[in-house]
Amino acid sequence: SESIVVDERFVLRVPTNLNLSAAAPLLCAGITTYSPMHYWGVTKGKKVGVVGLGGLGHMAVKFAHALGAHVVVLTHSPGKKEDALRLGADEVVVSSNADEMKKHAGSFDFILDAVSADHDINAYINLLGVGGNLTLVGAPAKPLSVAAFNLIGRRRSFSGSMIGGIPETQEMLDFCGAHNITADVEIIPIQKVNEAYERLLKSDVKYRFSIDMASLKSE
Structure with a gap:
């Protein structure tokens, strides 16, 4: 089949300047990372952390950069620094380096955690400033242990997010068209x-x- 019939309520318009092969992942990885940034008000002047530079993380870096935020990639792989900077990160922090992590403690407005492997979530919550939020979009197999005082001491919040609705997805696609954003x-x-x-x-x-x-x- 070269054509299909669908309910118009579920039709999305892909901007004509976007390559369709590279735009296809926007309907999953794109909206999954755009939606929480939109919800938590990522804008120019905010300091945003992206944990993990994979399929989700690389989209998060592109969006945060286009929104005008100061973008920091947090990764356990030093070899990802060059790619992170190419994608739009301003800084790269190796999470296993205690001194680097300590330097950024209490300074982030928003952190998007895209890691599905088991990891210490408290190490990243500790990087949030007063009122900062960490949103989880990765899905670790084991339950995460969160230290209560890491949250309540500075009114930090820890939340999750998963894709988005049709109107927000169209908004995301339009944003991508305006900023020429696609997936690698x-x-x-x-x-x-x-x-x-x-x-x-x-x-x-x-x-x-x-x-x-x-x-x-x-x-």
Whole structure:
């Protein structure tokens, strides 16, 4: 099929200046990271942290940069510094470096945590300033242990977020069109989807796969 019929309430308009292959992940990774930034008022002059530089994290960096925030990527991988700066980060902090983390303690307005592996969430909550928020969009398998006094001492908050509604998704797409934002993608044929899945498990992709649906015709 080359056309489909859908309910108009669920139709989204992709700006014509965006490459469709690179725009496709905006409907997942894009809205997942845009929505909490919109909700918590990320604007020019805010200090924003992004924990993890993967499929979600790289979109968060692009959005925070376009919104005018001072963007700091928090990663356990020193090798990701060059890519983080290319994507729009102003600083990169290696989370295993206690001195670097201490330097930023109590200074963030907002932190987006995109890590799904088990990690110490308190280390990042401690970076929030008075009234700061940390939103979790990653999904660790094990329950997270949060130290109560890390939150109540400075009226910090810890929340979660997952995608967004149709109106907000359209707003996100329009924002992407205005700022020429798309995901960094690797286009693959459908025949390599299993190989791509194995690579995904190894975090061997920068930063999203897009499937060339025309490759279905060769099946």
